[in-house]
Amino acid sequence: MMAWQSIEHLAAQQALVGKQRRIMYDGTSSFLKEPSMLNPADQLLLKSLCNDLVAVEEQLSELEAHREAIRARLSELVDQLGGKIQLRGFGTLQISNPSVVVSYDRKGIEQLVQELEEAGNFALVDAIQTSRKESMRSGGLRIMREKL
Secondary structure, eight states: OOGGGOHHHHHHTHHHHHHOOOOEEOSSSSSEEOGGGSOHHHHHHHHHHHHHHHHHHHHHHHHHHHHHHHHHHHHHHHHHTTSEEEETTTEEEEOOOOOOOOOOOHHHHHHHHHHHHHTTOHHHHHHHHTTOOOOOOOOOOOOOOOOO
16 A cells, blocks of 8 residues: 555554654755654654555565566576577567676775876876766665664
């Protein structure tokens, strides 16, 4: 049941939420609010939505496990049938070869750039810095679950 579908569901949780002494982020400022500082309707809605989120995440976890089992079986079959299959109406299934992915430790590179700069090797510092890419990441809800 989704939180916005049943007011009765929210009302039934009022006693439970009233007894809880958990700290919740208010979402609008940089400080934490005690649940007693939130109005009861917001407390109920937050708790109900969190419960809904847990239920959806459990379903997703089960679906992901089922998906992986299906993909493993498909992989076995495609491998047995030569590694590449064209299914009309679906597409192509192909086993890819293993590959190596190369990456660099950002902190290590930054330390190297600092050392090169201190040593006066500005040409190399500039060459490395021209390869530096920055991108913005939008802010969003961060959920930190309690340890059970």
